[in-house]
Amino acid sequence: MLQFFQPVLFMAVPQINQWYAKGVRMKDFVITTDSNCDLLPGYIKEKRVGIIPHYYELNNTVYGEEVNLTPKEFYDSMRNGLMPTTMASNPAVIHSTFLEYIKEGKDILHxxxxxxxxxxxxxxxxxxxxLCEEYTDAEIVVFDTLNASLGQGLMVMKAVELKEEGKSLKEIAAWLEKHRHNFCLQFTVDNLFHLQRGGRVSKMTAIVGTMISIKPILIINNEGKLISSGTVRGRKKSLSTIVSNMVKQMGSYLGNPGTICVVHGDALEDAEYAVKLIKEEVKDASVIVNVISPSIGAHSGPGAIGICFWGENRAN
Known part of the structure; x- marks a missing residue:
């Protein structure tokens, strides 16, 4: 059985489309996600999370599966003027990865x-x-996070936690559906030209904004789109702003913040500064820091900083 959780545009609640297979059974299942989740490699290995790669091309070489650049190599190439392009997941890789799990007798929550x-x-x-048309006893649930980076990764971590508590695949999918908009992301970039290249801002805005050190504040909204929520002047101000915005969005979660994630485009010093600001505001916070994956970083550029966290709702 394949279940696909998808939001319906212009409606307040999501629609659930379902494909039913023969029979009812209780089977083990695996949790999979894609490489844009930005989870730490050690966590992925320990929890046996399956990863579907997304790809990027740089200097006529495609990366993302067995061949990869280090984060430093990738972001330095952008600093030196190379412009990567990105590609989504490969249908052949998806098929082979899922088929392996099905042949092991496992269902899949992606x-x-x-x-x-x-x-x-x-x-x-x-x-x-x-695959579900061919293997009619298989069940695959595809959950669209409408999120990115460790905003998506936090959902994976929660799904793993619920599985370890003994929850079923359907129970976990239903929980994620209910709490989808509680996973929030605040973001800022250091270089407007990467946003301009992706059509997020005009060329004139990028030129003028760079000259006067304008920094955009970006969010992932309820539709899963990256949108602007304002601008500030100066790097330090942009970092303090995304932290203060986070505190406002957290609301009642301030008393039980759970894990907060800081992601960066090869800008560890600024990421550590953001962590310092977070811990000043949220005393009991457990903070994870990781580098932004290349297929996201190709659009956000070197120096991008994001904060992913639990909130009462996503800002729009």
Whole structure:
């Protein structure tokens, strides 16, 4: 059985489309996601989270599967003027990865990068549907996080936690559906030209904004899109702003913040400064820091900083 959780545009609640297979059974299941989740490699290995790679091309070489650049190499190449392009997940890789789990007798919960930012979610849905038509006793649930980076990764971590508590695949999917908009992301970039290249700002805005050190504040909204929520002047101000915005969004979660994540585009010093600000505001916070994956970093550029956290709702 394939279940696909997808938001319906212009409606307040999501629609759930379902494909039913023969029989009812209790089977073990695996949790998979894609490389844009930005989870720490050690966590992925320890929890045995399956990863579907997204890809990037740089200097006529495609990376993302067995061949990869280090974060430093990737971001330095951008600093030196190379412009990477990105590609979504490969249908053949999706098919082979899922088929391996099915042949092991396992069902699959796939927690996907936002469908509003990439075609990867659609690729996974298509692959899952095809496999479930052939293997009618298989169940694959594709959950569209409408999120990115460790905003998506936090959902994976919660799914793993619920699985370890003994929750079923359907129970976990229902929990994620209910709490989808409680996973929030505040973001800022250091260089407007990468946003301009992706069509997020005009060339004139990028030129003038860079000259006067304008820094955009970006969020992932309820539709899973990256949108601007304002601008500030100066790097330090942009970092303090995303932290103060986080505190406002957390609301009642301030008393029980859980894990807060800081992601960066090869800007560890600024990430550590953001962690310092977070711990000043949220005393009991457990903070994870990781580098932004290349297929996201190709659009946000070197120096980008994001904060992913639990909130009462996403700002729009």
């Amino acid at each position: 927690i996907s990068f936002s469908s509003a930012l990439s075609g990867g979610c659609n690729n996974v849905e298509a692959g899952a549907r095809e």
